[in-house]
Amino acid sequence: MVMKRALAILTILLIGYWIALALSHVPFGADKMLVGQYYLNHVKAQTGAVNAVTAVVVNYRGFDTLGEVTVLFIASTGVAALLWRKKRKRTAKTEGSVVLTTGSRLLFPFIVLFGGYIFIHGHLTPGGGFPGGATIATAFLMLYLAFSVYEIPHKGFEITEGLAGMGYVTVGLIGLAIGSYFLFDWIWQSWGWGHSNIGRLFSAGFIPVIYTIIGIKVGTELSGIVDSMVKEGGE
Amino acid sequence: MSIGVYYFGAVSLILIGLYAVLVKKNLLKILVGLSIMETGVNLLLISIGYIAGRSAPILSEGVGPNNAVDPIPQALVLTAIVIGVATTALALTVAINLYETYKTLNIEELRRLRG
Amino acid sequence: MNLQFASLLIALPLISAFFVPVIKTISRKAVMPFLVIITAVQTGIAAWVFEEVYTGGKPIIIMAGGFKPPVGINLYIGHFAALFVLIIAVAGFFMAVFSMKSIGVEPKDKYAMLFLLLMLGATGMISTGDIFNLFVFMEITAISAYALTAYNKTGEASEGAMKYIVLGGIGSSFFLVGIALIYGSLGTLNMAQIAQLAGNINPTVAQAALALLVFGLAVEAELFPLNAWAPDAYQAAPHPVTAMFSAFVVKAGLYAMVRIIYLLRDTQAFTGILRLVLILGTITVVIGELSALRQTNVKRMFAYSSIAQVGFMAVGFSLGTQAGASAGVFHMVNHAIVKALMFLAVGYVALELGGTSIEDFKGLGKKMPLTAFAITVGAISIIGIPMFNVFWSKIQLILAALKVGKTGVIALILGASLVEAVYYIRLIHTMWFESANGEKVKENFTLGVIMLLLVALIIVIGVFPNAAWNIAQKAAADLYNVSQYIKNVPLLPGVSP
């Protein structure tokens, strides 16, 4: 019916007008920082990271990131739980051409390496655990597309996922034991490692450690989601 | 009342997504709408954190604390993107299960089949 | 003992959930006992935190990463949070025990993980002191709730979950826009600092942001326009999960909404938003009760009743007085106890007799006397008969409404109680006075003990309401008294405009 569509459009325009009205009091491009300025001023001394976004993600707002990793974990668990069938197998019929299969076999290690590079250098360059992990997952996705029988080793992936998650929480708990705060950056603040080489790889306390864990975890989780979605239940 | 082009783009995306969710009948289309809405919200957050004439908050050569943009919205959006893709994956899984039970993705037919 | 150890409340369910895949490879049978053990330990920690907060009288502030609040994220475990963390843990423990018996659908290891993460999400939502962190925990709760709703993989379950996902997606987008507006005008995400600076927000922005936040949380809090998912999801979810939804997931959403509204008390939009919540709550009560009246499925009927009760709480909070808030918190506590009991009993009946339609409840008093007794006590309590716990919270709601002169609210409560009486007494009549054939079922000992414990709790609070009322008042003061909240959070002095 036209009536209903018109009504929906009217509602939406009303909401839009209202949000725009509010946004006109939040000027674009103006300096609105309060806590943000504090981060920019203190990020190098307090965390040793050059990339302030990384420091905010892993250090200052580490709780959010823990939650975020958990959300992705829930998604992969939920997808696996809901698509659980007695027997599951892949149903692709045509194998990729020789160029495709050879090419992807050749490319695979390099994509994984690139993903690893992204998350290990998260405190220096843009990127970090999430895009790095997604890149690794893309490598597995490519294998799924190129080969009709390829499957990831789920058991191993599931356990890696769990262990990586436990690793993250354990790093946090070590912080609780050493520095008496959960998710305390004990490598940087208690041990003081890497203060002399800010801007190089071995610095920034536990940021590279955590980003490596996150990268592995995100990679395995996204590949797990792809795996669950590709395989169909047998009759 | 004037809003910048980024705000305009972000709000438009939110509204287009909302329109798809409210009006469309196909479940996957609804999920596409939700996904577009999330992109719009992310763009809105980043544009709120932008400060005219400043560069990215990576404090290497030439970028000091006083000429970098706000890092917090960027950290928030990183979180929000991952949460969005998690929701989408789960939603699609539920849609697949629905399709396997009822052989349709049309929400009207779903209602009819359930009675 | 170092109070920062209270962060184990978050860390323990998380690390245990990540540990489940490892346990599974060792032994598949160990997963469910593991779940029970972890929830029991969680209950212990929660009890320690509760004791610590209520004897010390001071909230526990957990600073993640050792950064002081506006810089780092803090958890604020005050009187309210301590109380509800305990309720969550206890309800989680009971439902974990119930899950051992009632979950037959594979894969159970995934169920255990999602169960723990649902608990974690609700705990985090109630205890966090940062508005974006609240969003993250809300999403954890919501996504594990989606997955658990669809867990049975039937058509109804998938459809309920789908509704929940679509509405939840709209809600979370609105919520984020609200956060964006607040962040854009204040430059901070810490709740205490937002409350401190709330006066500086432009009134238009404050109004839009508050309305967006309220609508975003209304999905979780099951308030009227966004709660269509609730009956379907309640009906189709596994029985322990339904009980958890009703006992604490809704409460966490409602708490977050109320907390945010009260925090922004200094803005000009405050009274308008309270009126909005009052209207939404009233409509929720009316629609919930009237829909419950015509249900033939008992689980669905309880779901509608639960929605209506949430409406009562929202009405209580929207009165905008301390008495109203106290009554709302008291009702939250009572309702959590009663609905945990009733959904547990209904789930048990469905397990033994194969369904939850009203036909299955005919002659339940002869077939499963203990369960029927539990449902009866719960029903009588929720109608609001004296000497049972809900009576006192309804009385307090009426008194609070009387104080601000809102006679409409009193009429609403009395009318709704009348409707409740109709459908619950119909159910009681069906259970005890209608005969049906069928053998007497041998009732499970552990579940019987849990049900009797909850029944005892209902009656104890009903006969001696003062202790519980004192706790509820303290919790409500924590929620209502915003200036005390700001004082309790040690804000870093250098970071202010």
Next chain:
Amino acid sequence: MTSCVQCIEYLMVFIMIAAAVFAVEWRDLLAAVVGMAAVSLVASILFFFLQAPDVAMTEAAIGAAMSAAVFIFAIKRTQRYETEEEEKPGWWVRW
């Protein structure tokens, strides 16, 4: 100089909105998903303009690539074309 940069911004926002409209209106769901991925990609370019390279990378890798891949797998397991029937009020606002 500045006006030229602004031209690109306006163009990008326009492309993004157009892609969003197409993604919502196309009956072929596969095309709709491609439209959605285009929205994400253009948004990631806009993030780059807004000095957020981290977010741009994440949006391109996760928002565009992974989420489009997941959508495509879902379409493969369900159906590709949308069937539009007579319209009735939305289904989630009904009890």
